[in-house]
Amino acid sequence: MDTHALIDYALERYSPREIAMALGVDARTVRRWHTRETDPPPYVSDAIRQRLLPLQGLESDAPADFTFIDLFAGIGGMRTAFDKQGGRCVFTSEWDAYARKTYAANFHDGPGHVFAGDITAVHEKDVPDHDVLLAGFPCQPFSIAGVSKKNALGRPHGFSDKTQGTLFFDVARIIAEKRPKAFLLENVKNLVSHDKGRTFSTIIDVLTNELGYTVTSKVINGKHFVPQHRERIIIVGFREDVGFDWDGLELPDFETAPKLASILHKQDGSEPAEWNCLEGKQGKVTPNYTLTDKLWAYLQNYAAKHREKGNGFGFGLVTGKDTTRTLSARYYKDGSEILVSQGSKKNPRRLTPRECARLMGFEDTFRRNVSTLSQHSLRDFYVTTSGSPVSTGVGTMVSAPEVASSCEACMARSGLMCTAAGGRATVGAPLT
Numbered sequence: 001m002d003t004h005a006l007i008d009y010a011l012e013r014y015s016p017r018e019i020a021m022a023l024g025v026d027a028r029t030v031r032r033w034h035t036r037e038t039d040p041p042p043y044v045s046d047a048i049r050q051r052l053l054p055l056q057g058l059e060s061d062a063p064a065d066f067t068f069i070d071l072f073a074g075i076g077g078m079r080t081a082f083d084k085q086g087g088r089c090v091f092t093s094e095w096d097a098y099a100r101k102t103y104a105a106n107f108h109d110g111p112g113h114v115f116a117g118d119i120t121a122v123h124e125k126d127v128p129d130h131d132v133l134l135a136g137f138p139c140q141p142f143s144i145a146g147v148s149k150k151n152a153l154g155r156p157h158g159f160s161d162k163t164q165g166t167l168f169f170d171v172a173r174i175i176a177e178k179r180p181k182a183f184l185l186e187n188v189k190n191l192v193s194h195d196k197g198r199t200f201s202t203i204i205d206v207l208t209n210e211l212g213y214t215v216t217s218k219v220i221n222g223k224h225f226v227p228q229h230r231e232r233i234i235i236v237g238f239r240e241d242v243g244f245d246w247d248g249l250e251l252p253d254f255e256t257a258p259k260l261a262s263i264l265h266k267q268d269g270s271e272p273a274e275w276n277c278l279e280g281k282q283g284k285v286t287p288n289y290t291l292t293d294k295l296w297a298y299l300q301n302y303a304a305k306h307r308e309k310g311n312g313f314g315f316g317l318v319t320g321k322d323t324t325r326t327l328s329a330r331y332y333k334d335g336s337e338i339l340v341s342q343g344s345k346k347n348p349r350r351l352t353p354r355e356c357a358r359l360m361g362f363e364d365t366f367r368r369n370v371s372t373l374s375q376h377s378l379r380d381f382y383v384t385t386s387g388s389p390v391s392t393g394v395g396t397m398v399s400a401p402e403v404a405s406s407c408e409a410c411m412a413r414s415g416l417m418c419t420a421a422g423g424r425a426t427v428g429a430p431l432t
């Protein structure tokens with residue numbers, strides 16, 4: 001692709017202002033390049049590739065071993081695992097504007113791919129044929145935190161939550177119409193016990209009895225692969241019974257699993273000062289991640305008050321030797337669930353967006369939404385790192401790639417990739 005074509009391509013994903021920001025020029029210059037009024041200097045080609053476009057797949061539509069669709073895609077954690085297995089994504093649905101930008105910055109999909117928004121507005125017949133359906137449908141209606149919040153506000157939860165609780169049925173209608181060879185659904189562990197088990201029974205009943213799939217599920221903790229306690233249920237189903245079971249899944253021991261130090265910035269000058277998180281020659285984490293005296297005092301008082309009442313609420317202070325609590329999408333607000341100790345003389349700090357990405361199993365090549373690159377805002381990134389109300393613009397990323405990856409490895413060992421996805425049996429390594 002020549003430089004003009006690259007600019008046109010980038011403009012399909014970003015505004016002139018966003019491109020200008022990433023290249024350090026002004027937006028009018030980008031527009032002039034676009035209209036061919038002026039020619040971009042030679043460095044622009046590399047800069048666009050490196051800063052704005054997915055590194056993989058830019059030039060080609062490589063032949064795929066199988067096709068899949070990515071529903072409730074977040075920033076694509078789940079699909080990362082299936083890309084690695086040689087799959088081609090033919091349809092994505094995600095309605096959160098921030099998540100969509102981050103997704104577009106990280107995945108190149110060929111001309112046949114459709115990137116839809118609200119899945120409830122998509123007719124099932126319009127979804128392309130595919131081998132594997134992926135769906136990390138929203139968990140708030142079923143998660144402990146989501147249910148308590150909805151109860152406190154007197155709002156319905158589970159399937160009675162008409163906006164978020166019924167999205168499973170959108171997945172079901174697509175499975176009914178397209179009959180993929182297999183599917184993988186993901187949700188919070190609490191889905192199993194929600195409404196005394198009735199919610200989960202309904203889901204399994206629909207998948208098994210109404211849709212006729214052979215279905216099995218397992219709760220997997222992300223802490224096998226990353227230093228984060230994150231329990232998620234993975235439900236897999238097969239159109240034909242392929243004899244799948246979970247016995248082939250060898251989860252690494254918690255004892256030997258990586259600890260927090262493995263994802264923290266080294267702060268010794270060995271990491272690039274990206275995303276405004278690091279500064280100086282040593283690449284020290286910028287001071288805005290350190291809690292102010294006021295916030296730190298507030299969090300400590302709040303925790304003490306709850307301790308007196310015998311409640312467990314409070315902040316989670318961790319060191320490099322620890323495993324964190326579950327990262328939530330409200331993390332960018334106060335960061336209370338995961339605070340990194342900086343010793344007794346300094347207030348603790350929040351994780352940076354890059355550290356969050358690592359905690360969710362993303363490799364360092366994963367890109368942030370460029371439209372907020374120049375800010376210290378964490379919002380765009382946390383969009384996808386965990387469960388939280390979409391109404392705040394903060395989507396969810398329940399499905400960490402490491403969990404999806406482990407599942408995919410498991411499915412590969414057990415024949416899903418072979419049988420459902422057309423002949424590939426490679427076992428994918430976890431992404432960490």
Ligand SMILES: C[S@@+](CC[C@H](N)C(=O)[O-])C[C@H]1O[C@@H](n2cnc3c(N)ncnc32)[C@H](O)[C@@H]1O
Pocket residue numbers: 071072073074075076077078079093094095096099117118119120135136137138139167384390394395396397398399400401
């Ligand atoms: C649990 S997250 C999925 C995470 C994703 N599977 C991943 O691996 O990163 C659920 C996502 O569903 C999106 N979502 C919620 N309702 C939606 C709808 N009606 N249509 C499309 N996306 C929706 C949210 O914005 C959120 O990003």
